[in-house]
Amino acid sequence: MKNVHSYGDSPLFQPLVLGDLRLRNRIVMSPMSRNRARADDLPTALMATYYTQRASAGLIISESAQVSPQGKGYRNSPGIYAADQVAAWKTVVDGVHAAGGVMFLQLWHAGRSSHPDLQPDGGMPVGPSAIRPAVEVFTDAGLKAAPTPRALELREIPVVIEQYRQAARNALAAGFDGVEIHAGNGFLLDQFLRDGANRRQDAYGGSIANRTRLLLEIVSAVGTIWPSHRVGVRVSPTATYGDIVDSDPGALYGHLVRELNRFRLAYLHITEGELLSTRESPGMDFSALREAFDGVVISNNCYGFQDAEDVVRSGSVGMVSFGRPYIANPDLVERLRRGVALSDFDPSTLHDGGARGYTDYPPIDQPPIAQPQTVSPQIDMTDNG
Template identity: 55%
Template sequence: MPEKLFTPLTIGTLTLSNRIVMAPLTRNRATPEGDVPNALMADYYAQRASAGLIISEGTQISPEGKGYIQTPGIYSDEQVAGWRAITDAVHAKGGHIFAQLWHVGRVSHTSLQPEGRAPVAPSAITADTKVFTPSGFADASEPRALETSEIARVVADYRKAAENAKAAGFDGVELHAANGYLIDQFLRDGSNKRTDAYGGSVENRTRLLAEVLAALTSVFPASQVGVRFSPFSKFSDMSDSDPMATFLAAIDRANDAGVGYVHMIEGDTGNSRDLPQGADLLTLRKHVKGAYLANNIYDRASAVSAVETGAADLVAFGRLFIANPDLVERLARNAPLNEPQPATFYGGGAEGYTDYPRLDAKAA
């Protein structure tokens, strides 16, 4: 009998061939003019189509949602056409792919914003973090607080992005509500100091999350919508006074929306699985009504164990998928893995992107 990690899982109307998920990975390879997905990106995703599910790199829902150069968007006709070539390539290999819908909020720079405007956020608090600009890495710019009257426009941008994702042939969408980006900024009280209906109480801080999930599930069946959280991550200068209360409430909102899965970054994004005092992943996991997708520094042994014990239904891999287009096959055979090359993670061309060797190529 194969380990459960390598067995199918049905989410809504989709049957995934295994429980190994390619995590969303920013690679900064979109065509600079118009942030359009391109043929090189289609090769990259098609190479990795043996994943049970691919979640696309973060894809900005609007020009305002951009925080790094050469990240793809999903708001123009050219971008939709570019993504259609990618989804077609993945489907031709028998894979499934969701679009990760992204608005960076305050994690941006005036040079990346329309007409050089200030980035938007729940509150005018500058993030102590770096962003990737045309001139290189720079400190995030001071944001301005969104007016209450503007929030409906942001929700509409998410809805339109979901409609575009459907037109582009994606099997579903994931809402990026993690890692210090816009939805996460509303969720956590370290970045949300609002006094209107979107700030203060946990109910208010989770309101935008609920409204956006309602918009996405009006376009796709709820089972084909996921949401990503990072309750204990300090990534992009984030904090919360009571993350368990905040994210139990956020999971309630996801459950109410009927989402197909909750994608949980367990610990500090890409750094450590250590948790702050009082944090308990098992409590969060038990609260999730849909599938539970676990993420953060998993290897073969820990992923197999998580699925066997029920700690997770699916496991996401990031860096290992960068370096191993045939990661599923390598894990199934317990074969050696290619080492990732961090110098080529962000930007560039095929090197460190589509040229990692497959097992069969090495053997030949």
């Protein structure tokens, strides 16, 4: 997205009514894992600065926030399960609101994409089935291979559902404008959805209806805390991030969308194609999936300005989410409006835990801040097309 043109009259800059919210444009800041929380899963003042800098987005969706200690999938990720986390998130949200922004919190459980180093008492990560993913997990000791998870027992599933309900309650207390349930990118709810990871023989495995059951029960539980027009769902039907596949994604997600329509959600956030690579996905008709959803669709993954404008102008999509362009361009909306070339981000600072490469990218008319060079371990970013 280095070479852009000015499209001040683009539909991307038009307001959108989302339930009872009026968003000032159709540009969404996609969730991105940046690893700036404290080791105890507490959001920081630096995170408040980061999100406030990007408040001109029509909608900000936060980075993944684990709904329980068991849900943690990488180091320095924030939680939303404890009172001190609620208070810390409130500082973040207050900053965004003071800058005129709207912010949803993404509710997340990593499932099998974790490691005992990140789990309470060094326990094994959990998943729908005891199938080891070919992924590496970012721990305090560096990248480590994920082990074979422990299959969640049937009696444990209501506990997980209640964790989502409580996390939704905590997000409300923190002042967020809504919540997004993360059911993509190879994490727990995605693991239950797709038959490459779910080999259960009970009510949560086997048929498509069974594999979608957990997500739908969580949507219902979250809906007891938030009105449905303040709840979104994120899916990635054909992305293999997290070493995950499904034998028939068209049938699976067609069924899921029909079921989600019952809830009259705020939106469906769809990562199209392969994460961070391409929106092409042979055998999967994303246009039909968008058409099947009754509410607002947010499209994601490798969108440039012209692509985003075209898809919104077509009427098949209400909003487009951008991840990587937001890293080095906190004023992305204004840069696109004015046709200013976008800055490149420094990949060595994606997950280093400090201000450099996080809050020091300048707006259009401000020179860059000189910082010493450091190098951090490299891992793939999630949720950041």
